[in-house]
Amino acid sequence: xxxxxxxxxxxxxxxxxxxxxxxxxxxxxxxxxxxxxxxxxxxxxxxxxxxxxxxxxxxxxxxxxxxxxxxxxxxxxxxxxxxxxxxxxxxxxxxxxxxxxxxxxxxxxxxxxxxxxxxxxxxxxxxxxxxxxxxxxxxxxxxxxxxxxxxxxxxxxxxxxxxxxxxxxxxxxxxxxxxxxxxxxxxxxxxxxxxxxxxxxxxxxxxxxxxxxxxxxxxxxxxxxxxxxxxxxxxxxxxxxxxxxxxxxxxxxxxxxxxxxxxxxxxxxxxxxxxxxxxxxxxxxxxxxxxxxxxxxxxxxxxxxxxxxxxxxxxxxxxxxxxxxxxxxxxxxxxxxxxxxxxxxx
Amino acid sequence: xxxxxxxxxxxxxxxxxxxxxxxxxxxxxxxxxxxxxxxxxxxxxxxxxxxxxxxxxxxxxxxxxxxxxxxxxxxxxxxxxxxxxxxxxxxxxxxxxxxxxxxxxxxxxxxxxxxxxxxxxxxxxxxxxxxxxxxxxxxxxxxxxxxxxxxxxxxxxxxxxxxxxxxxxxxxxxxxxxxxxxxxxxxxxxxxxxxxxxxxxxxxxxxxxxxxxxxxxxxxxxxxxxxxxxxxxxxxxxxxxxxxxxx
Ligand SMILES: Nc1ncnc2c1ncn2[C@@H]1O[C@H](COP(=O)(O)OP(=O)(O)O)[C@@H](O)[C@H]1O
Ligand SMILES: [Mg+2]
Numbered sequence: 144x145x146x147x148x149x150x151x152x153x154x155x156x157x158x159x160x161x162x163x164x165x166x167x168x169x170x171x172x173x174x175x176x177x178x179x180x181x182x183x184x185x186x187x188x189x190x191x192x193x194x195x196x197x198x199x200x201x202x203x204x205x206x207x208x209x210x211x212x213x214x215x216x217x218x219x220x221x222x223x224x225x226x227x228x229x230x231x232x233x234x235x236x237x238x239x240x241x242x243x244x245x246x247x248x249x250x251x252x253x254x255x256x257x258x259x260x261x262x263x264x265x266x267x268x269x270x271x272x273x274x275x276x277x278x279x280x281x282x283x284x285x286x287x288x289x290x291x292x293x294x295x296x297x298x299x300x301x302x303x304x305x306x307x308x309x310x311x312x313x314x315x316x317x318x319x320x321x322x323x324x325x326x327x328x329x330x331x332x333x334x335x336x337x338x339x340x341x342x343x344x345x346x347x348x349x350x351x352x353x354x355x356x357x358x359x360x361x362x363x364x365x366x367x368x369x370x371x372x373x374x375x376x377x378x379x380x381x382x383x384x385x386x387x388x389x390x391x392x393x394x395x396x397x398x399x400x401x402x403x404x405x406x407x408x409x410x411x412x413x414x415x416x417x418x419x420x421x422x423x424x425x426x427x428x429x430x431x432x433x434x435x436x437x438x439x440x441x442x443x444x445x446x447x448x449x450x451x452x453x454x455x456x457x458x459x460x461x462x463x464x465x466x467x468x469x470x471x472x473x474x475x476x477x478x479x480x481x482x483x484x485x486x487x488x489x
Numbered sequence: 490x491x492x493x494x495x496x497x498x499x500x501x502x503x504x505x506x507x508x509x510x511x512x513x514x515x516x517x518x519x520x521x522x523x524x525x526x527x528x529x530x531x532x533x534x535x536x537x538x539x540x541x542x543x544x545x546x547x548x549x550x551x552x553x554x555x556x557x558x559x560x561x562x563x564x565x566x567x568x569x570x571x572x573x574x575x576x577x578x579x580x581x582x583x584x585x586x587x588x589x590x591x592x593x594x595x596x597x598x599x600x601x602x603x604x605x606x607x608x609x610x611x612x613x614x615x616x617x618x619x620x621x622x623x624x625x626x627x628x629x630x631x632x633x634x635x636x637x638x639x640x641x642x643x644x645x646x647x648x649x650x651x652x653x654x655x656x657x658x659x660x661x662x663x664x665x666x667x668x669x670x671x672x673x674x675x676x677x678x679x680x681x682x683x684x685x686x687x688x689x690x691x692x693x694x695x696x697x698x699x700x701x702x703x704x705x706x707x708x709x710x711x712x713x714x715x716x717x718x719x720x721x722x723x724x725x726x727x728x729x730x731x732x733x734x735x736x
Contacts, residue, residue, distance in 0.1 A: 335604075337606055338603065338604050338605060338606050339590075339593070339598075339602070339603045339604070339605060339606065339607060340603040340604055342587065342590060342591050343591065343595075343603065345580075345583070345591075346580060346591045349580045349581070349582055349583070350578055350580060352562075352578070353574075353578040353579075353580070354591075355561075355562045355563045355566070356540070356562055356566055356571070356572060356574075356578075357566060357571070357591070357592055357595070357647070357651055358563055358566030358567040358571070358594070358595050358596050358651065359563065359591075359595050360563065360595060360600070361563060363600065364603075
């Protein structure tokens with residue numbers, strides 16, 4: 144029992160030390176945290192509640208734009224700013240940058256939570272594959288709308304100010320923004336899944352009709368879960384926006400086929416409906432992706448596809464599911480002699 | 490004698506099949522009311538209509554004097570009118586205790602309370618009710634690993650955990666080991682007498698329903714065939730014909 148808090152402290156120490164021990168991997172490690180955040184939030188609905196969304200990327204992209212609009216809007220007219228892109232250079236003071244960063248993250252989180260409630264009101268009427276496709280449709284449509292919206296730079300995208308300090312400090316800052324959000328999310332979920340709320344969400348996954356028959360406020364729970372999920376994805380999008388500086392709508396913000404799918408793959412790899420599964424899956428996925436993108440260039444997508452197929456076909460429960468089934472096999476093997484003895488007595 | 494559920498001229502068809510035709514009946518508060526009829530006579534359909542599982546074609550349904558025929562399932566459940574399923578629905582992946590805790594009455598809970606954890610009080614209540622239905626020893630087993638009969642008992646305990654005013658039970662003894670049926674009758678009676686829950690029970694086992702019910706309604710081919718006390722129903726020639734004709 145006393146070992147548990149200790150290992151969590153050790154883990155925290157590793158998280159804090161990582162960017163200093165591996166300074167050349169700063170951006171890589173930050174991206175790893177982004178993967179962990181989007182995987183954990185995807186699992187909130189996909190794994191814990193049984194609603195497989197393919198549209199969570201909507202919140203990532205929207206979070207980016209909300210952060211940009213808030214930051215720029217506090218200093219300039221957003222329309223003028225995007226019009227002048229590439230032409231006039233706009234200066235931002237340190238205060239404008241950091242208040243934009245803070246309010247941008249907060250605003251992105253809250254705005255995306257509100258979007259989830261509104262969109263969810265319609266899409267949660269859909270079940271199974273229809274929900275997945277419905278939410279994917281929302282992501283694609285939002286990306287198209289934004290890419291035609293001149294005020295936010297349309298297809299050109301939008302540029303945020305550059306981090307005012309030196310580049311390396313900036314990298315460390317973005318690492319800790321992602322890591323801090325990820326740790327906060329993990330702690331939040333560890334608590335949430337133990338509450339009555341967590342149990343009700345699992346009940347919706349296991350038998351929604353029964354949950355309704357028992358009087359559980361199913362729609363409220365579904366909306367609240369997606370809103371909480373969207374809140375964290377929105378924050379992650381906001382941090383990405385500042386990290387990337389310039390981003391455009393279809394390839395970066397609303398990247399349905401990359402990050403939008405990767406988050407699902409991470410969860411399937413690690414184990415759906417568990418707390419650690421998405422974390423482990425994100426780590427495995429990110430390492431695998433970086434290695435193949437470096438050493439198997441040209442074949443990286445084939446390798447990734449093969450990994451997905453193997454996971455889905457042979458490791459249905461992902462890494463965590465596989466470990467748990469091994470462990471219960473071992474437990475059963477240990478209890479077997481006892482059972483046999485009891486059987487013989489009877 | 491006050492009625493708690495009032496069904497007036499309710500009809501329900503599925504395509505060409507008339508499952509319920511112009512049914513009127515009333516369930517007395519605090520009593521045990523039976524609903525019998527041959528297979529396919531429309532009993533489950535009537536339950537589904539009452540709890541808002543599907544819209545009805547015509548008629549009205551009141552619960553505690555309030556019109557509920559347009560309400561969805563959750564809303565009716567939160568008014569305190571609950572049902573169990575003929576095919577039995579429990580959460581197979583959860584343990585018995587977890588099944589019980591998930592069944593806490595959400596209608597008595599503010600949304601903020603959902604963010605709390607269940608304490609000793611809730612666990613005690615869960616275990617007491619599991620003991621009441623005879624599942625205490627199995628409370629930490631995966632519910633899906635229980636026998637069909639035990640799952641039925643668990644579903645009954647879950648319904649009690651929800652503290653309903655009225656409970657609709659769809660064939661509670663079907664699939665239960667005959668040696669356990671007397672125990673179940675006793676528990677249904679005690680739920681009714683001690684906990685004050687009004688019961689409306691669909692039952693196939695004549696001995697069970699005649700033993701238990703204060704009043705019985707009999708359906709045949711979607712229509713209300715007869716109503717009366719168990720003695721009256723038992724001697725009603727139309728009821729006897731309906732059952733003989735069905736076999
Ligand atoms: N969802 C449904 N769709 C089509 N037909 C149905 C449906 N539910 C019930 N029925 C039909 O309605 C009739 C009454 O069924 P039901 O209410 O289940 O009878 P009981 O419970 O008395 O055995 C049957 O003919 C059945 O086939
Ligand atoms: Mg039936």
